[in-house]
Amino acid sequence: MEQDLAEDLRIHQEMIEDELLGQGRNADEARWEARRRVGNVASTLEQGRAAWNWVWLDSLAQDLRYAWRGLSSSKLFTATAVLTLGVGLGLNTLLFTVFNAYVLRPFAVKDSGELHMLRRTAPSGGSWEFSLREFGDLRRRSDVLSDVAALTYTNVPGTPRYSVLIVSGNYFEMLGRPAQLGRTFTDDLAGPDSDPYLVLSHTAWVTKFGQDPNIVGHKVMLHGAPFEVIGVMPEDYAGTESATPDFWTPFTMAHRLLGSSVDPFSPAQPRQFRLLVRLRGSVDPVRAEEAITPYVQSASGGIYEDPRSVRAKLEARSSPVALSPQLLILFAPVFVSFGLVLVAACANVANMLLARMTKRQREIGVRLSLGASRGRMVRQLLVESLLIALLAGVAGMAVSQLGLVFGERLVLATLGPEFAPLVRLHSLEADYRVVGFVLAAAVAVTILFGLLPALQASRLNLTQALRGEFGSTWRPSRLRNAMVINQVTVCTVLLILSGVLYRNTINFRARETGIRVQDVMEVEVRQAKTREEIARQFPAAAVVARPPLHSPAFETMVTPAGAPAAMPVRFNYTSPEYFDVLGIPIVKGRRFTRQEAEAGAAVAVVSQATARKFWPEGEALGKTIRFQRVQRPFIGNVDDFAEAIVVGVAKDVISGWTWEGDDPTLLYLPINAASRHARVLLVRSSPEALRRAIETGWPEVPVQIVPLREWLAIQTYPLMMASWVGTLLGVIALLLTVSGMYGVMAYLVSQRQKEIGIRIALGAPAAEMLRMVLRQSLRLTALGLGLGLVMALGAAHLLVANVQMNVRAWDPIAYWLGCALVAVAALAAAWPPAWRASRVDPMTTLRMD
């Protein structure tokens, strides 16, 4: 376009020349006259460009070039700024990558927006899953649902351990995803007795089957049955759950994996399936809920006291976790903590920029006096900041990727060797959303750290600037002080909070459970006969229905003798050896005898707390407890006997959550290894010995051995993890504070060098200069600490209100330590500049100008 214009002008000039020649002028004269009339070609060209708005772009490119030159000439400044911001951006990108993977990125299936999970809810609490009969009925609701799939998750223990999603036949068709290798299955499934088969996930194919291209047709042994691999799903298909299972298998094979007692096709119709529904086209979820609710109510008769209060509830399932206001509120503290570190990093870079502006005041002054407009100046400085931010964005991407790899390893390494295989992480790769986030964040922080310095710098007084002085409106020190205070606040809050969390975790972990966890191994064995045989092999082995320390035991309703009404009590079925293996003393009476356990006698042992609750004044031994039957979620019914006699009182222990303390109530009922309630073996042994024994004696039994100790640790693991992440963020913020404080103090000293020199020359003691600088830093630190303390107190109380874990918010040691650490670090950062101030040589400084 510009070339066209230039050419046009040249031709125009020639035409004028022709005209003049025609009038009889000589050639030289004509050329000269023509050139005069066309005038300043360059200016015309520029005006032409202006018409096309190109000046803006042109000068942007100019600004970029200029900024690049400026940055590459001060490499140290650039590197420090890019790294500082890069860490801040990287941490936030990491968080966003996780958030994106679980919440934002939709499942790779057809029309993921139509997918919902169907639940039934009731005001009395609890949410029952669905039976196959209910699944069949709901599939016919074509008015609002275009399709329904039933799914249930199970693990097949062993090495390697496999996770399996048992699904209805229409699952893959409904999601519209074919297999990458082989085939998937469809709705017309063969009967339960046909040869079993499965579809492999891409991840399992790669990690557990070495990406074998001939995998289709191979057999995988699951619970002693050979399952044929019929297909492998594509890499981008991660399923419709938060974790990708290793296999999908049709529900006609459920009985082979779940055991015959929970066969979905049995007349008992166990309710064990979750329902994934696809809404019909434009149907509103609320309307669909209303349409299904009457059916759900009619089907819930046997399980709820008041079926009319039951509602159908649809939850969006376009990604593993649906985006909702509640979710955002729950995770707000995490977002805020990460964001604060980024703010602290921005403060640091803003500080560095301010110092740099001060050095560049003469340059800025010259450019302003040469006619650069203020807006242009601000833009120039902002472009420089943007360039820094974009470079930092690139660094941030690298930091976040490294952090994710490291974090994943750390999680697996700290979970305990037996637990790690149970954990499945969703794929955390960065996609275009993550890149978009980094770019947006880079632009946003440019405003955050670049705008104030740029505005400040462009507001200078010309005549003073040319002399190398900023005018009286130039007060960068106030701004810089505010930034340091902000940093001190941020790291104080983070360090105190992670200290509080850490101390709470330690406190929970140190709590005496009263249960011996050392060397006690837990094994789930489904077959009664094998359970009996293994138990007989070991001198100290017990069977139990619900192993301790997983979660609190279920409750049942009982009426103790003499009590006016039924009351809930936690209960568990244990063999008599349970008390020996776990070292729980019987304080009164006796434990069950082996004969009672064999016969399923109507006897019970109660905990001390239970005895006190049931019979506050009287003797518990010999009293009867009558069992009530109720239909209510999370309330178990004891149907072995109508009433039981208390034969012993056991010492109170913690068998539920450690943060809950001693079990408020606990009722032990007798079983033996063959009982239908028995599920888990507790064996006192080393994990190796137990594994060897089972592998040699019962090779067909898949075993997953977990030390009880690891269950105990896993309870407080999330809290521990939160305190680690908090500490990491706090330490990074502390490092930023240290460098920020150092920068501000060093700048202060270098600026006031003349004054300090004069004061020393006039006889001020050097120590006084040292104190002057330290006092200044102390003032900033004290302000930041004060703010931080207040905010930490508020945040800790918010935390306690939101986390149901009996966390203590006020922990003097955590508060004192946090504050002391920040104070010491801040003063240490101010020490070198202060020392330099005390060593200023008056003679040199006075000779400086």
Place this chain on the structure above:
Amino acid sequence: MEAKHTADFLPGTLEMLILKTLSRGTNHGYGIAQHIQQVSGDALKIGEGSLYPALQRLLVNGWVAAEWGVSENNRRARFYQITPAGRKRLAEEVRNFDFVVDAIGRVMGAA
């Protein structure tokens, strides 16, 4: 400067003059300047420094289109042509111009 009276343009009138000139047929830049000068009896001399930026503005707004061609004396030149949108624009400008001139005339007449 040969001409003693070169009229100060009201802002925007140059564009109108160019559009008017082009409404009689396509022309190149030199031709446009020549035409305006001749028709106005040398009263309006268009400086090249303002002609070309004005042409660019007209191009940006889509009121004229440009095409390279060959001039009457076999010279390569860029020919400008008025577009339908340009004609509409011209009509508007003429209306405004008439209105303003009329108004000015009345004010001057009253004095």
